[in-house]
Amino acid sequence: MNTTKINNQNSMHNVNDQITLIGAGLVGSLLAVVLAKYGLKVKLIEKRPDMRIETISAGRSINLAISTRGIKALDLIGMKKTILDQAIPMYTRAIHDLEGSINMQPYGINDNYYINSISRNVLNKALLDKCGESSLIETKFNQHIESIDFKNKKITCHDVTLNQTFEDPYKVLMACDGANSQIRNFYNYSPHFRQSIDKLDYGYKEFTISPNPDGSFRLAKNALHIWPRGNFMLIALPNMEGTFTATLFLPYEGEISFNELNSRIKVDTFFKSYFNDTLNLIENLTDAFLTSPTGHMVTVKCQPWNISNEALLLGDAAHGIIPFYGQGMNCGFEDVSFIDKLLGNGNLDSINLNTIFNNFFEERKPNCDAISDMAYDNFIEMRDKVRDPKFLFFKIIEAELEKKFKGEYFSRYSLVSFSNVPYSFAKLMGEINYNILNELAGNLNDNKEVDFALAAKLIKIKCKPLFEPYLADLANLVNDNPYGY
Ligand SMILES: Cc1cc2nc3c(=O)[nH]c(=O)nc-3n(C[C@H](O)[C@H](O)[C@H](O)COP(=O)(O)OP(=O)(O)OC[C@H]3O[C@@H](n4cnc5c(N)ncnc54)[C@H](O)[C@@H]3O)c2cc1C
Known part of the structure; x- marks a missing residue:
């Protein structure tokens, strides 16, 4: 493989310098493979254990809808078919009204139009496997980046297995460490950096709808199910093993809210009143509600995403959005497609990161702001307007x-x-x-x-x-x- 040179402003660094990439979630692991495709060396650092060896929770939504933008990015690394084979096409929204009637609202003019329900863990593991196939990617698990010293180009990392903290110099840093990015917080050292993190006043809880005894789905398989109830809603996406993951979105405060639903009787009454047709679908629904964690959702806006040619934020770390257009990951994957395009356009003997990072921010920022706004519109649409x-x-x-x-x-x-x-x-x-x-x-x-x-x-x-x-x-x-x- 050719060794590419990274043109670091005025000085040239050989690619042996390695890009330090933080976060081996969905976007980070995909990005690592794309960088390696161009002959760039990557050190991929992840705070969690290797999910292919240890069972770890998905962290948030167990399954996700992947659509054209996400699939296009996977195609860049030859993974389109592998992933679509493990996903369930959803051709329609299935709207469940209070009386239990179901109204189908197809996503397009025919069955060519569908979005795909994929397990977060399956997708992440497949991407990590792909990273493992490249000799240019060195993946380090159980390593939590605690701080960054941008001036001296050093990260402080805690090795969770060894319980040891050490410093590691870097040349180029790319951060895909999610909506609660620690790396982003260290950008604050720059007087030019601006960030806003808006927590939605809604949280969510996830439940499992088990299959029928014969393994078949208990709701129409190829649909995204929605129970819109005005100020709150329940949705359900199918999983390959015959289950559905149902997610209840509810305000934290107010008459009908997580805060108010604090006893068995209140929870029972709530589900009987608003989601009566789900009572026999979810086992021990009341217990599940009272014991499962409540997830929160944030909108992250910040700028700039790059520190000259030295550091770049991507994915949720740069532009976390609420999940109601099913586009957060798709948008992060489109970031990677854009990096691919910029690398593909350049002269691979001498990659000018300054230009790439600047172009990336200039082009992606208005588009990520736009999907952020549309995700909010869709939140209103899904919970309310569909009625x-x-x-x-x-x-x-x-x-x-x-x-x-x-x-x-x-x-x-x-x-x-x-x-x-x-x-x-x-x-x-x-x-x-x-x-x-x-x-x-x-x-x-x-x-x-x-x-x-x-x-x-x-x-x-x-x-x-x-x-x-x-x-x-x-x-x-x-x-x-x-x-x-
Ligand atoms: C309820 C819900 C439903 C969603 N549904 C969809 C959907 O249907 N379709 C869709 O496209 N998107 C959806 N999303 C959005 C999607 O989950 C995110 O956009 C996507 O996970 C972003 O990927 P990422 O790699 O940027 O961040 P993450 O997936 O958050 O990954 C970040 C990684 O960085 C690691 N990390 C964090 N901090 C450190 C550190 N200090 N040191 C080392 N490692 C670190 C984490 O362990 C993690 O592995 C949904 C989100 C939610 C909350």
Whole structure:
């Protein structure tokens, strides 16, 4: 393998310098493989034990929805098929109302459009295995980075197994240590650094829906199930072994909240009143509720993500978002695709990290801000709007527009989940689409009355010209093949 040189501002460092990469979670382990693909040496440092050897909890959501952006990044390292083979396609939202009726809301115009439920542990382990295949990646588990001295380019690391703390010099640091990043906190030494960490006033608890005695699924397998209840909601994603992981999102405070649901009787009454159809699905539901930990969710915004050519934040460490668009990991994986693109564009004999880190921040920041905003919109949509007749009416018309004007009209959801257009463009198109829908149907109650000649005109004027710069990113979606098979 060629040894690549890293151009560290004015001085050249041989790649033997090694990139120190902190966090072997989803984004860090994928990034390590991509860096190694370009001949770069990586020291990957993870505070937890090796999950392939020791059983450790997923930490948060047991399973995740992976869609086009995430799959594209996995394809860069030849893992698209391996992962899709271990995932369950979800073609539709299954909305459970209070009376127990279920309304299916497909994700797209046909069964080519689905998102994929994958186990967090399965995905992370597969990525760690891939790291293990490269002689350029040295992975260190049980090593907790406690602090960084940016001035003297040293990290302080605690070896959890040996119970010893030591200092380690570094040349280039990349940090994928998650939304609660310790590395990010050390950026505060710079007077230019800004960060905000907003804790959502909702928490979540996870429960398991067991399979039927014959191993079959107890709910429709290929769906993301949602029980929207206005101020709170329950969702469930399928797992390969026939279970579902159900997640209850509830405010911390208020009339119906984690704080209030503090006794068996209150919890029983709550589930009977709002989720009666789940009572026989989740074993010992009340005990599970009272004993399981409550997870919290944060939105992280900070800038800049890089310290010249020396350090870079990626994934949740740079842009943690709330999980309601199912895009946090997908967005982090898209970070890695972007690094791949920048490395691929460069002269591999001399990689200029200053330019790469700057370009990465400039390009990704507005897009990560956009998906952060859209994740919040979707939070409102999932817990509440999916019950609003006007919202549902617009959704029906939007589905018709996507069918009738295939390749010319795309919903925001399709652009986010099934294409690779920049998130900021998807957000803009969502606003334009809403205006079109309002003009077409704001005063209607029956979709048969929609004026499709006017729709054609509006789409031609308002959408088509804007898509021109993104035809490559849209190609698979235009061809009705979002995963590029
Ligand atoms: C309830 C919930 C549901 C979600 N659902 C989805 C979904 O459906 N789809 C989706 O795309 N995203 C989803 N997400 C978001 C997704 O989980 C994150 O975006 C993703 O995990 C970010 O990956 P990461 O590698 O940046 O961070 P993490 O996964 O948090 O990994 C960080 C790693 O760094 C290690 N680490 C931390 N600190 C140190 C240290 N000081 N020293 C050494 N190592 C350290 C950690 O042990 C960990 O391994 C969800 C999130 C939540 C909370």
